[in-house]
Each structure stands twice: as C-alpha cells, then as structure tokens.
Amino acid sequence: MSPFRILLVEDEAALCRFLLPTLKAQGYQMVAARTAAEGRVLARSHNPDLMLLDLGLPDGDGLEVLEDFRNWSRRPVLILSARSQEREKVRALDLGADDYLTKPFGALELLARMRVALRHAVRPEDQGSLFRWGRHRVDLERRELTRDGQPQRLTPLEFRLLEALLRRMGRVATHQQLLAEVWGPGAEGQTHYLRILMASLRKKLEGDPTRPEFLLTEPGVGYRLLAEDPESAREAPPGP
Numbered sequence: 001m002s003p004f005r006i007l008l009v010e011d012e013a014a015l016c017r018f019l020l021p022t023l024k025a026q027g028y029q030m031v032a033a034r035t036a037a038e039g040r041v042l043a044r045s046h047n048p049d050l051m052l053l054d055l056g057l058p059d060g061d062g063l064e065v066l067e068d069f070r071n072w073s074r075r076p077v078l079i080l081s082a083r084s085q086e087r088e089k090v091r092a093l094d095l096g097a098d099d100y101l102t103k104p105f106g107a108l109e110l111l112a113r114m115r116v117a118l119r120h121a122v123r124p125e126d127q128g129s130l131f132r133w134g135r136h137r138v139d140l141e142r143r144e145l146t147r148d149g150q151p152q153r154l155t156p157l158e159f160r161l162l163e164a165l166l167r168r169m170g171r172v173a174t175h176q177q178l179l180a181e182v183w184g185p186g187a188e189g190q191t192h193y194l195r196i197l198m199a200s201l202r203k204k205l206e207g208d209p210t211r212p213e214f215l216l217t218e219p220g221v222g223y224r225l226l227a228e229d230p231e232s233a234r235e236a237p238p239g240p
Contacts, residue, residue, distance in 0.1 A: 004118055005029040007048035009039035009065060010080065011058050015103075019052070022107050036060035043069055050118055053097075055081040055088070063095060070096040076117035080105070086220030093174045093221065100172065100221075116170035131166050133214060133225070136205065138166060147205070157182060158201050161194075165215070165225035174222040198223060 006028045010016055016032060024030055031046050033039040036057040043051065043065075051069060055062035066077055076098040081088070089100045098117045101110060129140040135148045140163055145152045154162065164181045165173055178194055179187040187193060198217075202209040216224045 004049040005031065005046060006050050006052060006114075007039070007042055007046060008032045008052045009036070009042075009057070009062065010052065010054040011035065011056075012054070015080075018107075019110075026111065034058075036062065036065050039065045040068055043073070047073070047075075049075055050114060051075065051077045052114075053077055053079055055079060055083055055092070063092060066092065066095050066097060076120065078110075078113055078117055080110075089172075089218075089221050090174050090176070093172055094176060098171050120169070120171065131169070133169075138162065140166070152204060154201075154204065157197055158204070161197055161201060162205075162225075165223060169225055172218050172222050172224050178222060194223075 006023060008016065008019060008023075008030060010019070010032070011034045016034075020030055020032060031042055031048065033042045036059050039051075039053070039057070039062075042048075053062050053065060057065070062079070062081070066079075069075075069077060077096065079089075079092045079097045079100040080103060081092075081100070082103045083089075084102045089102075092100055098120070099113050101113060129142075131138045131140070136152075137146045138144070143159055145154055145159070145162070160182045161178065164178055175191045175194055176188060179190060182197070183190070183193060198215065199209070202212050202215050206212045206215060214226050216226055218224055
C-alpha cells in the first residue's frame with residue numbers, strides 16, 4: 001500500500017469511475033469530492049499528499065479551490081481539465097498548480113505526472129545541489145556543468161535559466177515564472193528574452209537543438225526540463 005493519500009476533486013462521474021479504481025490499483029489511498037465546497041472540506045480534514053483538481057466544478061471554479069489550498073498547504077496540485085486554452089493553463093500554474101493535464105488523457109501519463117509531483121513533494125526544492133540527467137551533471141553550489149565528464153561553459157543568464165528549470169525537474173515552469181527568476185520582475189511579458197536564451201541553452205545541452213530531448217516547450221505556457229531517468233534525476237549527497 002502506498003503511503004500517499006490522493007484527493008480527487010472531480011464531478012465527471014465517468015472519469016471518477018475510471019480514476020478511482022485505477023489509482024487504488026496502484027496502491028494510492030483515495031479520497032474523492034464532487035464539488036468545490038466538498039473539496040475544500042476534505043482537503044483540510046485529510047491533508048492529502050497530492051490533489052487532482054478539475055476546474056469546471058458545479059458550484060464554483062476549481063481555481064478558487066486551488067487558491068484556498070495554497071493559503072495553507074504546499075502539497076502538489078495536478079490540474080485535470082477540459083479547458084485547453086493556454087491562458088487557463090498559465091493562470092493555474094501561476095496560482096500554484098504543479099502541473100496540468102488536458103482531458104482526455106491516458107492513465108500512464110497521469111501516473112507519470114503524479115510520480116514526478118510526489119517525488120518533489122518528499123524532496124524539497126532546496127534539498128541538495130547536485131543534479132544529473134542524460135549525460136549531464138550539474139553542481140548548483142559550485143555552478144558547474146559537465147557533459148560526459150567534460151566541463152561546459154554557460155553564461156550567467158544561461159546557468160540561471162537552467163537552475164530555475166532544474167528546481168522544477170519534470171514540471172512546467174511558466175514564462176512569467178522564468179522571466180521573474182532569471183531577469184527579475186521588470187522583465188514581465190518579455191518572452192522573446194526566453195526564446196533567445198533557451199535556443200542558446202539548447203545548442204549547448206541538446207544533441208540536436210531542433211529536436212530537443214530534455215528542454216521541452218509547453219506551447220504558449222513555458223518550458224519543462226525532463227530527465228532521461230526521472231527516478232535518479234537528483235543525486236544523493238556524496239558520502240564522507
């Protein structure tokens with residue numbers, strides 16, 4: 001039995017009939033709510049390790065549930081919604097959602113996104129400074145990057161962008177989140193800065209920058225850094 005308790009806030013009966021047994025079969029402890037009001041109550045009474053949240057609830061917008069949850073919990077929230085507009089995804093992510101899946105979606109993709117979110121929940125973002133993915137290894141404390149053991153030179157801005165993505169390994173970082181972290185709040189809306197810097201970073205980190213494997217674009221939303229082996233993306237601290 002998984003130690004993780006999952007709260008599903010979803011009013012679509014057919015989806016609930018699919019998700020509840022599917023996730024229980026994976027060992028998750030499931031709690032379900034059909035309305036925004038019930039979702040708020042169950043979130044506070046069960047303190048879930050992860051919330052799966054629909055936006056179109058019969059008694060309110062799921063974003064209101066997200067905002068209420070973020071007032072007292074940093075546990076991950078994965079949005080499940082039929083709303084495919086980019087502005088809806090961006091708004092949910094900027095309000096504190098960890099990821100976003102547009103309906104319809106497959107069980108395997110959902111389970112993979114849940115694993116990423118839960119892994120970061122039990123490993124705080126400020127824990128450790130060593131990361132690796134593919135043939136790359138990054139030491140954030142020393143600000144060093146190697147590929148196949150060979151040092152790679154990044155500009156300060158490139159390294160700052162890479163660090164922002166590493167801190168969200170496997171999750172979406174919105175344009176505004178990255179602009180604020182790399183350039184500061186005065187860069188709001190200057191997404192062309194990101195496009196130029198990302199192109200430069202891909203040239204140094206991807207085998208084929210035109211077909212990136214790790215530095216992926218979420219169209220209209222932001223970027224996501226994927227690890228080749230997500231389970232081992234963060235290195236254990238070196239021994240004594």
